[in-house]
Amino acid sequence: MRVLAAMSGGVDSAVAAARAVEAGHDVTGVHLALSAKPGTLRTGSRGCCTVEDSRDARRAADILGIPFYVWDFAERFTEEVVETFVGEYAAGRTPNPCVTCNEKIKFEALLEKAIALGFDAVCTGHYARLSVSDGVPELRRSADDHKDQSYVLASLTPEQLRHAMFPLGDSRKPDVREEAAERGLAVAEKPDSHDICFIPDGDTKKFLENRLGERPGDLVDAETGAVLGKHTGVHGFTVGQRKGLGIDAPAADGKPRYVLSLEPVSGTVKVGSSEELAVSTIDADRAIWPSEQPLSGPTECVVQVRAHGGMAPAVAEADGDAVRMSLREPLTGVAPGQVAVLYRPDAEAGDVVLGSAKIAATA
Amino acid sequence: MTYLDHAATTPMLPDAIAAMSDAMSTVGNASSLHSSGRRARRVVEEAREVVAEALDARPSEVIFTGGGTESDNLAVKGTFWARRDADPARRRILVSAVEHHAVLDAVHWLADHEGAELTWLEVDECGRVRPETLRAAFEQGHDDIALATVMWANNEVGTVNPVAELAAVCAEYEVPLHTDAVQAVGGVDVGFAASGAQALTLTGHKIGGPYGVGALLLDRSATAVPLLHGGGQEREVRSGTLDVPGIHAFATAVRVSVAGRHEVADRMGKLRDDLIAAVRAEVPDAVLNGLPDDSPDRLPGIAHFTFPGCAGDSLLMLLDAKGIECSTGSACTAGVAEPSHVLTAMGADETAARGSLRFSLGHTSTRDDVDALARELRGAVDRARQAGLAGMRKQKQEA
16 A cells, blocks of 8 residues: 555554555555645644654654655644634534544645545554444554553544545554664654643733633533522533632632533633532534444443543434433543544453544533 | 656766875865965966856956855855945945845845845746836936846846846946846856946856866956955955865866857757657647747756646656656745746736646757656646645635
């Protein structure tokens, strides 16, 4: 196959590309420049599309002996990922930009370009197991529980998955680092990336304030309706948040208060106790079925509502594009805008992704 | 392999390689006072005379540097500082919008850090600075002008500027003109004295010499504040131990390429015409940028095209995979192909500026190179068109 390896400059995508080469594919490396004004050197907790990352990717490609190019996707990334991220927060939702990037950039804009240019697949360093039999993809959790990225890939369509390649799915991160060192890849010791790549200092609140300005509103007790304080914008809050609410007086019952809901039009942020935060029903829409099998009738599954943690057994039922999940154990911090991913547990070969959908409402 | 990127760098001439190897095996600092030093100094001074003779300059006007970027920076910053020191009112720089980044970034730096004011000289749709544009800039007021800088020939589209006419306008106002002649030397006739320019940049690796060595021709009456301070070499304008082998090879390349320019230009010009005809035959809607193909004011080796609907980086990759090497223009330090500021200045929109490729020929080019391009181009363009402009905003892609 002709394979386009997306190379971020990190260890995972470098080893993934190396494995694609070793499997006999005709591999070309591409580094996506996603930042309109790339910093000259890595800054903050994460380097993303800096000059240094681009150079690291280039050096890895040199070692692998594959052609390498840098493609400018900064405009498309700004439009599809950054502006969506800001817009979602402004609308009182909590987006996951990595999901959007996989869905719209790596496996849409990049994949479409790759296919048009004669490639058969896009290869990345994601930790998830992907197999395709008789043209039907099956996406499972990674062999490395800590690194599993099936959650951020579960929004890919079957057609996208048919052209995806995740050579690290069966591996554990320490083994990948060791392999990188054995292959002479200088990125073997490069630190893992964290946080959101386009907010290198990790200060999401400041980032949003710079773009959205102040949109003052009230902090309201969900039970009594009493105004507890003022805030500078709903985009500063996420459902389930406890810290930084800016309420001086303690609750009457002395218990900590959490953000329960965000109402962008009125600017109201409702807060209440952790009991009120617990949800037992999740309604989601924009369902995607990676293996082209929509749920038929009520289905026992495990639901995951954010990239790390937030899992509960549930019964899910689909109605066209919409999915209702009745949780067998309540979950807290379930934020509209996040993705709910449905898994069929399989301890042996990795939980199977049944589908995913975007959380619209909770009860 | 089909190498169609001679304007980026061209293979070294055998004479230059021989000169370099010879000089590398002898010791001697050209500033030393003993025999070895004198021998090294003699090589440098002979090289200076060779360069001066080839380019109609005086030997004392030849300042050896570390290449085109350094020469451009020395000319622009050094002249700006010297002229401002003589009269603090002189803070304005007249600069064409299509200069190489070595000039563009230098003037931007002066604006950001030294209080320079920039007046941009617009180019016509062919990429040429017209003398009347320059005159109009002077007529806005000229007592505050430190210098003007206009390239001899453009490195992307190959348009040659009327340097002597531009210099004559500058002379009327007693303002020095710097011209970046990096692409022009060896391609067209370049005479320093006859041009009327006060400073002229050239570099080795574009004319069959080594990388990392070039020269600034600086009029004897002109002063420039140095960028590098130290041993006071090169008229105290450019300190640093002289790179004897590099300078020897560079001068050799200047001599050979200038002496042979008519023969090479004739051959390259014919090949370029064939290349243009081949591109048009394979991709009828390809647009040749710069001056019309029959204009005498084109560099003989450059053909620059816009391929509507294609991203330049897609085309470059597809052709590279077929062994054909060309260029999208300039790339940033991360390696991202940037939309060409030259095409933008010529009035092209951003999609056109991103959908362009430069094919450039040189002294080793043959008819086989043109034929290889002709074989592969249509397939590459068809594929690149399907891929479209994936990295840009969706609305721009649909426009």
